Amino acid sequence: MNTKKIVLPESEIPRQWYNIMADMPTPMEPPLHPGTGQPAGPDDLSPIFPMALIEQEVSQDQVIDIPDEVLEKYLIWRPTPMYRAYELEKHLDTPARIYFKNEGVSPAGSHKPNTAIAQAYYNKMAGTKKITTETGAGQWGSALSMCCSFFGIECKVFMVKISYNQKPYRRLMMETWGGNCIPSPSNQTNAGRKILEQNPESPGSLGIAISEAVEAAAMDDDTKYSLGSVLNHVLLHQTVIGLECQKQMAIAGDYPDVVIGCAGGGSNFSGCALPFVRDKINGKEIDIIAVEPASCPTLTRGPFAYDFGDAVQMTPLLPMHTLGHSFVPEPIHAGGLRYHGMAPIVSQLLLDDLIRAESISQMETFQAGITFARTEGFISAPETNHAVAMAIREAIKAKEEGKEKTILINWSGHGLVDMAAYEAYLSGKLADHALPEDEIHRALDDIAPLPKPKQYKPGTIL
Numbered sequence: 317m318n319t320k321k322i323v324l325p326e327s328e329i330p331r332q333w334y335n336i337m338a339d340m341p342t343p344m345e346p347p348l349h350p351g352t353g354q355p356a357g358p359d360d361l362s363p364i365f366p367m368a369l370i371e372q373e374v375s376q377d378q379v380i381d382i383p384d385e386v387l388e389k390y391l392i393w394r395p396t397p398m399y400r401a402y403e404l405e406k407h408l409d410t411p412a413r414i415y416f417k418n419e420g421v422s423p424a425g426s427h428k429p430n431t432a433i434a435q436a437y438y439n440k441m442a443g444t445k446k447i448t449t450e451t452g453a454g455q456w457g458s459a460l461s462m463c464c465s466f467f468g469i470e471c472k473v474f475m476v477k478i479s480y481n482q483k484p485y486r487r488l489m490m491e492t493w494g495g496n497c498i499p500s501p502s503n504q505t506n507a508g509r510k511i512l513e514q515n516p517e518s519p520g521s522l523g524i525a526i527s528e529a530v531e532a533a534a535m536d537d538d539t540k541y542s543l544g545s546v547l548n549h550v551l552l553h554q555t556v557i558g559l560e561c562q563k564q565m566a567i568a569g570d571y572p573d574v575v576i577g578c579a580g581g582g583s584n585f586s587g588c589a590l591p592f593v594r595d596k597i598n599g600k601e602i603d604i605i606a607v608e609p610a611s612c613p614t615l616t617r618g619p620f621a622y623d624f625g626d627a628v629q630m631t632p633l634l635p636m637h638t639l640g641h642s643f644v645p646e647p648i649h650a651g652g653l654r655y656h657g658m659a660p661i662v663s664q665l666l667l668d669d670l671i672r673a674e675s676i677s678q679m680e681t682f683q684a685g686i687t688f689a690r691t692e693g694f695i696s697a698p699e700t701n702h703a704v705a706m707a708i709r710e711a712i713k714a715k716e717e718g719k720e721k722t723i724l725i726n727w728s729g730h731g732l733v734d735m736a737a738y739e740a741y742l743s744g745k746l747a748d749h750a751l752p753e754d755e756i757h758r759a760l761d762d763i764a765p766l767p768k769p770k771q772y773k774p775g776t777i778l
């Protein structure tokens with residue numbers, strides 16, 4: 317009998333996170349203060365983040381110890397299993413070997429608790445009483461609600477309105493874990509009221525929800541803000557995924573030729589990919605692919621520029637691929653991928669050709685999700701379906717080229733709370749959305765006056 321699940325014992329859980337900033341060939345440019353345009357220092361970030369996380373944000377140490385209290389909580393679901401997708405391989409009649417790392421086994425159903433635990437812990441150590449955050453699909457808000465409850469911290473979540481309406485069970489998960497979930501844009505903040513004045517029917521966006529959560533944290537001394545993706549410290553915490561994968565691949569006696577993750581803000585992709593990027597920097601040949609929705613093509617069509625992380629221009633300016641902070645993507649079901657920007661680390665690795673990016677339309681991703689569910693059993697989150705669809709494309713390519721290939725998918729979460737999206741697909745109500753070039757140009761006009769990073773190339777909009 318062939319091994320289906322490659323399982324690590326608890327004793328093999330990684331004890332350190334991997335910090336790619338120590339190894340990147342091109343150092344990243346600093347975040348800039350939103351008011352002065354000068355590099356933002358720790359003091360600029362301290363009103364909204366605890367110092368331990370700010371230190372991780374700028375650390376150049378190659379590894380950072382995972383605190384025992386965080387490891388203890390990780391053991392609730394970690395190490396996560398890696399599966400060999402034999403049935404999918406058979407169905408596709410491919411010579412490729414497909415593995416998927418199942419991050420859907422966490423209590424919240426995705427990779428998000430890997431950083432939520434760490435962020436709640438460091439906030440607890442700093443005396444934080446309450447944390448505010450944003451959530452798209454609700455995965456992050458539910459993960460943070462759970463982790464705040466573990467450490468006795470209040471949690472307030474601004475949830476993108478379109479997802480709030482599509483996914484009532486995510487709100488209930490947050491409430492079950494003690495979180496307070498509010499549809500965004502809301503009338504509880506200046507940022508939300510401003511957006512509602514411009515468009516009372518706004519479906520919301522992650523950029524808007526971030527503005528609301530940052531504002532709510534900045535107004536209260538006992539409250540901090542927490543971001544579920546994009547920032548360096550978030551990607552750092554997620555590397556526990558890829559570090560486990562490397563051990564599991566060694567047990568399987570294999571090594572990936574292709575590593576694939578979906579990319580919203582870039583955290584699950586990076587979590588799996590960054591330890592392999594280190595191998596690539598050290599000479600391994602690996603194709604590392606970030607997959608995004610065709611209707612929110614940040615990496616594939618957005619320029620590398622300085623932009624705000626939020627819609628209302630409160631956050632520091634980050635050097636990243638962006639579609640412009642006022643870009644509001646189509647209300648596709650992969651709510652966690654509807655973000656105008658991208659992690660600066662992912663953006664820089666793309667510029668340095670250490671990774672590549674692809675975009676896929678909504679219909680193909682659901683078709684892939686159905687194929688995956690009917691072969692491997694697991695129902696993927698709509699975001700995760702982007703990675704599954706890319707893996708299917710690569711497996712078919714391997715067949716056409718007659719090449720054996722090892723493909724690793726970061727399976728970022730299950731879709732059991734996303735069945736309304738599957739219902740829409742199965743009943744023929746879903747469609748692909750074309751994204752007109754004008755719309756990208758309109759949103760990018762807003763960032764034209766902002767400072768430019770050294771690697772900015774005018775006219776890079778594709």
Ligand SMILES: Cc1ncc(COP(=O)(O)O)c(C=O)c1O
Nearest residue numbers: 455545580581582583584652729
């Ligand atoms: C299951 C799942 N996958 C992927 C993402 C995208 O986020 P990121 O790019 O930070 O991993 C989300 C975000 O909500 C998610 O819930």
